[in-house]
Amino acid sequence: xxxxxxxxxxxxxxxxxxxxxxxxxxxxxxxxxxxxxxxxxxxxxxxxxxxxxxxxxxxxxxxxxxxxxxxxxxxxxxxxxxxxxxxxxxxxxxxxxxxxxxxxxxxxxxxxxxxxxxxxxxxxxxxxxxxxxxxxxxxxxxxxxxxxxxxxxxxxxxxxxxxxxxxxxxxxxxxxxxxxxxxxxxxxxxxxxxxxxxxxxxxxxxxxxxxxxxxxxxxxxxxxxxxxxxxxxxxxxxxxxxxxxxxxxxxxxxxxxxxxxxxxxxxxxxxxxxxxxxxxxxxxxxxxxxxxxxxxxxxxxxxxxxxxxxxxxxxxxxxxxxxxxxxxxxxxxxxxxxxxxxxxxxxxxxxxxxxxxxxxxxxxxxxxxxxxxxxxxxxxxxxxxxxxxxxxxxxxxxxxxxxxxxxxxxxxxxxxxxxxxxxxxx
Amino acid sequence: xxxxxxxxxxxxxxxxxxxxxxxxxxxxxxxxxxxxxxxxxxxxxxxxxxxxxxxxxxxxxxxxxxxxxxxxxxxxxxxxxxxxxxxxxxxxxxxxxxxxxxxxxxxxxxxxxxxxxxxxxxxxxxxxxxxxxxxxxxxxxxxxxxxxxxxxxxxxxxxxxxxxxxxxxxxxxxxxxxxxx
Numbered sequence: 001x002x003x004x005x006x007x008x009x010x011x012x013x014x015x016x017x018x019x020x021x022x023x024x025x026x027x028x029x030x031x032x033x034x035x036x037x038x039x040x041x042x043x044x045x046x047x048x049x050x051x052x053x054x055x056x057x058x059x060x061x062x063x064x065x066x067x068x069x070x071x072x073x074x075x076x077x078x079x080x081x082x083x084x085x086x087x088x089x090x091x092x093x094x095x096x097x098x099x100x101x102x103x104x105x106x107x108x109x110x111x112x113x114x115x116x117x118x119x120x121x122x123x124x125x126x127x128x129x130x131x132x133x134x135x136x137x138x139x140x141x142x143x144x145x146x147x148x149x150x151x152x153x154x155x156x157x158x159x160x161x162x163x164x165x166x167x168x169x170x171x172x173x174x175x176x177x178x179x180x181x182x183x184x185x186x187x188x189x190x191x192x193x194x195x196x197x198x199x200x201x202x203x204x205x206x207x208x209x210x211x212x213x214x215x216x217x218x219x220x221x222x223x224x225x226x227x228x229x230x231x232x233x234x235x236x237x238x239x240x241x242x243x244x245x246x247x248x249x250x251x252x253x254x255x256x257x258x259x260x261x262x263x264x265x266x267x268x269x270x271x272x273x274x275x276x277x278x279x280x281x282x283x284x285x286x287x288x289x290x291x292x293x294x295x296x297x298x299x300x301x302x303x304x305x306x307x308x309x310x311x312x313x314x315x316x317x318x319x320x321x322x323x324x325x326x327x328x329x330x331x332x333x334x335x336x337x338x339x340x341x342x343x344x345x346x347x348x349x350x351x352x353x354x355x356x357x358x359x360x361x362x363x364x365x366x367x368x369x370x371x372x373x374x375x376x377x378x379x380x381x382x383x384x385x386x387x388x389x390x391x392x393x394x395x396x397x398x399x400x401x402x403x404x405x406x407x408x409x410x411x412x413x414x415x416x417x418x419x420x421x422x423x424x425x426x
Numbered sequence: 427x428x429x430x431x432x433x434x435x436x437x438x439x440x441x442x443x444x445x446x447x448x449x450x451x452x453x454x455x456x457x458x459x460x461x462x463x464x465x466x467x468x469x470x471x472x473x474x475x476x477x478x479x480x481x482x483x484x485x486x487x488x489x490x491x492x493x494x495x496x497x498x499x500x501x502x503x504x505x506x507x508x509x510x511x512x513x514x515x516x517x518x519x520x521x522x523x524x525x526x527x528x529x530x531x532x533x534x535x536x537x538x539x540x541x542x543x544x545x546x547x548x549x550x551x552x553x554x555x556x557x558x559x560x561x562x563x564x565x566x567x568x569x570x571x572x573x574x575x576x577x578x579x580x581x582x583x584x585x586x587x588x589x590x591x592x593x594x595x596x597x598x599x600x601x602x603x604x605x606x607x
Contacts, residue, residue: 003462004463009464009465022464023513023516025456025464026513026515027518027521028456029453029456029517029521030519030524031522031525032452033518035525037446042537042606045539049599049606057446058446059450061446061449062450062574063577063578065450065457065458066454066455067577073462086579087566087575087583091586095586097563097565097566097590098561098565099593100594101557101561101565101568101590102591102592102593103594104554104556104557104559106599107602108554108558110555111570112470112568113471113569114569116522119522120526122533125536128551128555129552129555129558131552132557133556134474136557136560136562137475141478141493141495142493160581160583163580207447210447
């Protein structure tokens with residue numbers, strides 16, 4: 001079984017069970033918050049006066065429990081982490097928004113979900129918080145236009161996780177977070193003893209066993225490690241509808257059957273398809289890219305692909321299509337393997353690469369001052385350019401009117417029916 | 427015939443809350459199952475936005491089409507309520523109610539510090555809600571969607587948001603201590 005289950009990645013009216021599953025998740029969420037005492041604002045506010053640190057204890061126990069289970073499942077290959085929603089990093093709006101939330105927290109005594117647990121059990125202050133929340137959300141929607149650019153771009157780093165930030169194996173980060181949490185629990189109990197006059201000897205001894213189990217589980221996550229890029233590549237399965245049948249292909253079969261290779265004509269027409277978000281990725285060295293490249297193509301040399309992966313992964317996965325190109329196909333195929341194994345959806349390769357593009361669109365391009373280069377090696381540019389003019393030849397952006405009708409076999413098929421844009425609290 | 431006192435279906439006096447570590451562990455398992463099954467974590471503040479936007483869309487659809495943030499949620503024929511976070515939100519309300527019912531904690535009351543009136547508490551609660559949700563939409567998620575879910579998936583930005591929330595609250599706590607102590 002491969003998790004997450006594609007049926008339940010988003011809600012859809014065609015499958016009412018999705019509403020039931022998400023409703024049950026919410027039910028369990030609200031139930032646990034209420035039974036932990038989060039319907040009472042005093043319990044939440046006490047966190048900030050050190051008399052009772054229930055908020056910290058519940059929150060961090062939840063985080064480390066879920067984290068150890070999550071990365072254990074990822075390490076065992078049960079769960080594909082690249083299909084798990086990871087909140088993209090926006091430093092500026094994150095920090096300012098976080099500080100504002102903190103202010104709302106200490107004044108209002110709730111956070112949004114705890115106010116639900118509170119209001120639903122009859123707490124009037126919880127109801128007022130909920131009501132205020134609607135006003136706050138409304139005000140944000142109305143005022144966001146004033147700082148739209150800052151909100152959308154400032155401090156944006158895409159999908160970045162802590163292991164990438166600290167350049168550590170993910171298991172090590174899991175272990176460090178667990179150790180930090182255990183230290184915080186110890187500190188929290190000391191604070192409760194000092195400020196809250198709490199008698200720690202009455203606390204259940206079982207919590208030491210729990211701490212031990214948690215530590216052991218974190219060590220296990222380190223030992224399991226995470227699946228290599230080869231493992232992920234070999235586990236890939238593509239399903240394509242052909243003659244009204246769903247046929248499953250492995251990644252190598254996709255390459256062998258040339259199902260991911262698209263003609264220059266299709267690559268060109270896709271740019272004018274309003275239903276897809278097209279991204280040309282030119283994986284050649286910058287020198288070749290400067291000589292000639294398709295308009296709007298992003299230069300992403302092989303050795304930099306890993307670096308730009310976080311940005312590619314936050315493109316809307318349901319309708320983003322990536323077209324890779326090298327001079328011929330060799331480098332593009334390598335890049336395809338890497339991106340596909342990293343769960344970037346809808347990746348295709350320009351058939352015959354830039355050489356084929358120039359042959360196809362260049363024959364009617366009078367601005368093109370390129371001579372064929374005899375004896376060009378594998379995946380080398382087969383033309384000699386007198387100057388590095390980049391995309392300033394006509395054939396770099398062929399005239400859509402002139403080439404309105406082109407014959408080609410349609411290969412692009414969108415893989416995933418999912419919209420990640422609403423993820424998290426968003 | 428013997429007289430028997432019927433045991434009430436639901437407890438009438440409130441039962442104690444569960445131990446925080448136990449509550450946290452259960453919450454962690456719920457969160458893990460959510461991530462495992464659906465690839466999405468937990469959240470709620472996004473639904474608040476979606477409800478308000480749905481209301482705006484019903485009365486002033488052209489206003490929605492002119493406002494960039496609302497456009498993303500409800501532009502054209504998009505239904506802002508067609509998102510996983512909406513059933514999670516409704517589920518959380520029902521779940522909180524069920525726990526209150528089964529543990530004898532359903533009661534109309536106001537939870538507040540000892541030195542303020544109910545009215546002050548209600549006003550502060552309302553204001554807190556306005557401020558919190560404004561910040562939550564700016565940070566693209568609240569304590570659930572950012573701190574809890576993003577913390578678990580080790581999202582760098584979410585850890586920053588989490589520390590900012592605690593920073594904001596601790597920074598102001600001293601100045602509003604009259605509200606709570």
